[in-house]
Amino acid sequence: MPKDFLQGARERYDTIVIGSGLAGLTAANTLARSGQSVLLLEQHYKLGGMATWFKRPGGHIFDISLHGFPVGMVKSCRRYWSEEIAASIVQLKNIRFDNPMFSLTTTFNREDFTRLLIEQFQVPADNVRAFFDAARGMNFFDDQATTVGQLFERYFPGREDVIRLLMEPITYANGSTLEDPAISYGIVFSNFMSKGVFTFQGGTDRLIKLMHEELIKSGVDVRIKCDVQKILVRDGRVAGVEVNGRQIEARAVVSNANLKATIFHLVGADHFDRKFREDAEAVRLNNSSCQVYMALKPGAELDESLGDLLFSSTAPLFRTEALLSRDVTSRTYSFYYPRTRPGSDRSLVVSSTNARYSDWAGLSSEDYEASKRDLVETTLDALARYVPEIREKLDHAEASTPLTFRHYTKHMEGASFGTKFEGLAVSRAIPEQVGGLFHAGSVGIIMSGWLGAMNYGVIVANDVDSWLLKSAPMTPPVASVS
Numbered sequence: 001m002p003k004d005f006l007q008g009a010r011e012r013y014d015t016i017v018i019g020s021g022l023a024g025l026t027a028a029n030t031l032a033r034s035g036q037s038v039l040l041l042e043q044h045y046k047l048g049g050m051a052t053w054f055k056r057p058g059g060h061i062f063d064i065s066l067h068g069f070p071v072g073m074v075k076s077c078r079r080y081w082s083e084e085i086a087a088s089i090v091q092l093k094n095i096r097f098d099n100p101m102f103s104l105t106t107t108f109n110r111e112d113f114t115r116l117l118i119e120q121f122q123v124p125a126d127n128v129r130a131f132f133d134a135a136r137g138m139n140f141f142d143d144q145a146t147t148v149g150q151l152f153e154r155y156f157p158g159r160e161d162v163i164r165l166l167m168e169p170i171t172y173a174n175g176s177t178l179e180d181p182a183i184s185y186g187i188v189f190s191n192f193m194s195k196g197v198f199t200f201q202g203g204t205d206r207l208i209k210l211m212h213e214e215l216i217k218s219g220v221d222v223r224i225k226c227d228v229q230k231i232l233v234r235d236g237r238v239a240g241v242e243v244n245g246r247q248i249e250a251r252a253v254v255s256n257a258n259l260k261a262t263i264f265h266l267v268g269a270d271h272f273d274r275k276f277r278e279d280a281e282a283v284r285l286n287n288s289s290c291q292v293y294m295a296l297k298p299g300a301e302l303d304e305s306l307g308d309l310l311f312s313s314t315a316p317l318f319r320t321e322a323l324l325s326r327d328v329t330s331r332t333y334s335f336y337y338p339r340t341r342p343g344s345d346r347s348l349v350v351s352s353t354n355a356r357y358s359d360w361a362g363l364s365s366e367d368y369e370a371s372k373r374d375l376v377e378t379t380l381d382a383l384a385r386y387v388p389e390i391r392e393k394l395d396h397a398e399a400s401t402p403l404t405f406r407h408y409t410k411h412m413e414g415a416s417f418g419t420k421f422e423g424l425a426v427s428r429a430i431p432e433q434v435g436g437l438f439h440a441g442s443v444g445i446i447m448s449g450w451l452g453a454m455n456y457g458v459i460v461a462n463d464v465d466s467w468l469l470k471s472a473p474m475t476p477p478v479a480s481v482s
């Protein structure tokens, strides 16, 4: 008899959270701490969503999305999780760039970027100051017509090298392009520039374990291997979910699943008005990623002068198209030293590139496997430029593709950062369409990434609290739900 992953689950909860990405986890924890009964349903056998890891024989543990986040994570983790989690966040001090236009090392904060722009790039100090002030002053209510490209042209006209320095890491960090609204860039860039790039010491596995313990302490009913098939709606209000063949009632549902999958697959287009449906259909998914995971033999070391993060490119100019191309010219390497994973003597390298789902989706299984092997081999060749002895030191290497991300998180087209900017307005408008239904998860660049997703979870938890306070008590049993 198959295991019942819902054994002991109640008939009804105040709130059901679908998905345990950082937004779902944080929303669930915040709601339970405020006294609500919360059921968290995750389809995978692990919590974390994109914030995840995997193990391979030989003691290797690979992090998928632990490459860097802004200092704001310390405050958010302290406030919404625990002091222990917040205290494990440490700075990555050596961020490197190497491309045909320049090579440099930076602490990736405003002070150091100002120095570099003035001394190395010879930009007038006034322009640098004005640019940083403009980026920091941006907020969501600003003019959304100005693009990132226009913003750069205003302060650094004709300076392709400066644009590359300022844009390449942010494109890597959230897939944004020169055509996106400038505020999506300004907010994310300023978040990083305030103090630099940070990581979680001990790895994603430790973080998610600590978060799981907090959820249990807060009273969240946490369930893995629970794939929600349907969000149930009656008379314009959410009534519960259908999961693993059961219907469970709730006064509010928070979906942490992909925005478009939530609207069109889990709820169904019929429950939304025409204008909303059109807006939701027009939302563009963000691009996906490929990664190559490389583990060194026990005891083999990486020279720490390699840095923590290396933005490497052989493309003569910075072009979004080139970043997405299957003909890879740009790679971001994360170097993990044993100190980042205390207790292990292993050194690891993860190479990440932005990628298109369509370049991988139509392949036969033989071509798909061959393409993955090619990705591993070409990445090892490219890495040899920085770690010449990589092939002799290597113990294990494998690749993931957009299909891998889709498989494990159910994000449509394996989108790494949810949707493009326009997804945010659609995500926020869902409760006006279906009472008690909310979405919290990667949308609109600002609300994605570890910090963005976590903070969005808190914002939505507050919305749910207000809704529950003003809405009528529990809806009647779901037997009559359509």
Ligand SMILES: Cc1cc2nc3c(=O)[nH]c(=O)nc-3n(C[C@H](O)[C@H](O)[C@H](O)COP(=O)(O)OP(=O)(O)OC[C@H]3O[C@@H](n4cnc5c(N)ncnc54)[C@H](O)[C@@H]3O)c2cc1C
Pocket (backbone or CB within 6 Å): 018, 019, 020, 021, 022, 023, 024, 041, 042, 043, 044, 047, 048, 049, 050, 051, 064, 065, 066, 067, 068, 069, 173, 226, 227, 228, 229, 256, 257, 258, 289, 291, 352, 405, 408, 409, 410, 411, 415, 416, 417, 418, 440, 441, 442, 443, 448, 449, 450, 451, 453, 454
């Ligand atoms: C390769 C890569 C590198 C990245 N690097 C960084 C980085 O360095 N720094 C950074 O800040 N961010 C990074 N990110 C982005 C960051 O990881 C994500 O933006 C963030 O973790 C997303 O959180 P989320 O809450 O939106 O949910 P997700 O992580 O997208 O999780 C959604 C969850 O919902 C579950 N789910 C979906 N459908 C259902 C269903 N029907 N029933 C039950 N459960 C369901 C999924 O299984 C998943 O667990 C990276 C992402 C990728 C892919």
